[in-house]
Amino acid sequence: MSTHVMEQLKQLSRGTVEIFTQAELAQRLTEAAQAGRQMRIKLGLDPTSPDIHLGHTVVLRKMRQFQDLGHKAVLIIGDYTARIGDPTGQNTTRPMLTPEQIERNAQTYFEQAGKILDTDPARLEVRHNSEWLADLRLADTIRLAATMTVARMLERDTFDIRYKKGDPIGVHEFLYPLMQGYDSVMVRSDVELGGTDQTFNNLVGRDLQRVNNQPPQIVITTPILVGLDGKDKMSKSKGNYVGVTDDPANMFGKIMSISDAMMENYFTLLTSLPVEQIAELTNPNRTHPKQAKVLLGKTIVAQFHGSAAADAAAAEFDRIFAKGQLPDDMPECPVGATPILLKNLLTLCKLVETGAEAKRMVQQGGVSLDGQKAIDANAEITPRDGMILQVGKRRFARLRVQ
RNA sequence: GGACAGGUGCCCGAGCGGCUAAAGGGGAUGGGCUGUAAACCCAUUGUCGUAAGACUACGUAGGUUCGAAUCCUACCCUGUCCA
Numbered sequence: 001m002s003t004h005v006m007e008q009l010k011q012l013s014r015g016t017v018e019i020f021t022q023a024e025l026a027q028r029l030t031e032a033a034q035a036g037r038q039m040r041i042k043l044g045l046d047p048t049s050p051d052i053h054l055g056h057t058v059v060l061r062k063m064r065q066f067q068d069l070g071h072k073a074v075l076i077i078g079d080y081t082a083r084i085g086d087p088t089g090q091n092t093t094r095p096m097l098t099p100e101q102i103e104r105n106a107q108t109y110f111e112q113a114g115k116i117l118d119t120d121p122a123r124l125e126v127r128h129n130s131e132w133l134a135d136l137r138l139a140d141t142i143r144l145a146a147t148m149t150v151a152r153m154l155e156r157d158t159f160d161i162r163y164k165k166g167d168p169i170g171v172h173e174f175l176y177p178l179m180q181g182y183d184s185v186m187v188r189s190d191v192e193l194g195g196t197d198q199t200f201n202n203l204v205g206r207d208l209q210r211v212n213n214q215p216p217q218i219v220i221t222t223p224i225l226v227g228l229d230g231k232d233k234m235s236k237s238k239g240n241y242v243g244v245t246d247d248p249a250n251m252f253g254k255i256m257s258i259s260d261a262m263m264e265n266y267f268t269l270l271t272s273l274p275v276e277q278i279a280e281l282t283n284p285n286r287t288h289p290k291q292a293k294v295l296l297g298k299t300i301v302a303q304f305h306g307s308a309a310a311d312a313a314a315a316e317f318d319r320i321f322a323k324g325q326l327p328d329d330m331p332e333c334p335v336g337a338t339p340i341l342l343k344n345l346l347t348l349c350k351l352v353e354t355g356a357e358a359k360r361m362v363q364q365g366g367v368s369l370d371g372q373k374a375i376d377a378n379a380e381i382t383p384r385d386g387m388i389l390q391v392g393k394r395r396f397a398r399l400r401v402q
Numbered sequence: 403g404g405a406c407a408g409g410u411g412c413c414c415g416a417g418c419g420g421c422u423a424a425a426g427g428g429g430a431u432g433g434g435c436u437g438u439a440a441a442c443c444c445a446u447u448g449u450c451g452u453a454a455g456a457c458u459a460c461g462u463a464g465g466u467u468c469g470a471a472u473c474c475u476a477c478c479c480u481g482u483c484c485a
Contacts, residue, residue: 259440290437321438360446364432378452
């Protein structure tokens with residue numbers, strides 16, 4: 001193995017959970033290099049939800065590494081599977097999507113993924129799996145199903161758990177891994193990327209390729225990113241996520257809220273900093289955790305918004321939270337000049353949802369007017385132009401008398 | 403097709419005729435502590451009303467009752483088992 005390939009292997013292994021198998025990857029890289037051939041790196045994506053967050057970017061970043069080494073990203077939109085809909089599983093309300101919705105979602109997804117991937121057509125190929133799945137006949141499907149056994153299906157832990165618990169498993173659910181595996185055959189993938197939750201499905205692709213006389217794809221799994229709460233996986237429904245379209249201030253603030261212990265994980269999976277540097281940064285004897293976290297926040301924000309925006313977000317954060325000062329700019333709230341009850345003013349400026357909430361906030365000492373803590377929600381306030389209203393640490397409004 | 407079990411607030415979950423705007427937990431929010439945090443502590447967590455209070459809420463629609471989340475009827479939905 002050349003030192004060149006060894007270097008690549010090292011890079012590609014970073015932040016992965018498993019590679020099936022490392023030896024095959026080394027060999028495939030070597031062969032491709034010798035033949036001057038682009039490897040085809042497959043990633044399936046679920047077009048049921050258009051928004052992507054940092055959790056999705058872990059695998060996308062891995063894809064980008066392959067692209068940077070000259071290989072081709074093959075993104076597969078699971079439009080066929082999404083169209084059928086999957087009524088079982090945890091998410092019982094998963095809706096059936098129309099082709100238009102799927103296209104729209106896929107489009108949005110690309111715009112966001114494009115912040116990480118190289119979108120040069122020479123490095124990116126996008127396919128829909130309806131291209132080949134829609135034409136399968138029942139006989140083909142049965143042949144496909146015949147390559148798998150029930151016992152092997154039941155090895156998959158999500159099935160295993162549900163089966164032992166007596167939870168229902170729809171027969172069609174057995175078909176999903178097969179369809180995804182068939183995708184691999186159709187695009188002749190060399191490598192398939194995916195989160196650890198996709199391990200089984202992706203390994204099925206290996207089997208199907210073998211059956212179809214193709215060299216089996218190498219499967220690389222990436223970790224599931226832990227959400228901001230440090231407990232569950234990052235997901236939109238849990239609300240513990242950082243969306244790639246979040247504005248810089250928000251993105252930075254969210255990252256600053258993670259616990260120190262999570263920093264190493266985020267540094268490794270979400271930045272390209274060298275491992276040695278990460279070790280320095282996450283050693284509290286060498287680097288103050290706050291400093292490290294600021295750097296983490298800036299680095300991540302910079303990926304999506306540029307470093308100027310990242311610096312600005314960090315400065316703003318420091319001003320508001322560390323120094324307790326006012327933000328650079330805040331929403332303005334147009335008001336009349338006539339006296340108004342404080343609680344009504346708060347709702348009017350949308351700092352709180354309801355009058356009841358306004359009362360609560362004031363009672364708890366979370367409301368201030370021009371820096372003066374308010375004590376009575378029913379106080380009459382005579383609006384003055386430029387007056388500053390604050391609720392909690394992060395909600396501000398500047399009054400504009402009309 | 404049949405037999406059970408169940409549908410409660412953002413989520414989980416207790417309640418099973420009045421004392422229930424509904425225990426407990428989670429989450430969220432506010433305050434304290436801090437490094438910005440996390441952990442921890444305290445508080446708040448239906449709407450409207452200055453307040454007294456009023457209104458809305460326990461799958462849906464009716465009914466019984468002075469009074470229903472709690473009882474009855476029908477319907478819808480979910481799960482398990484039998485066929």
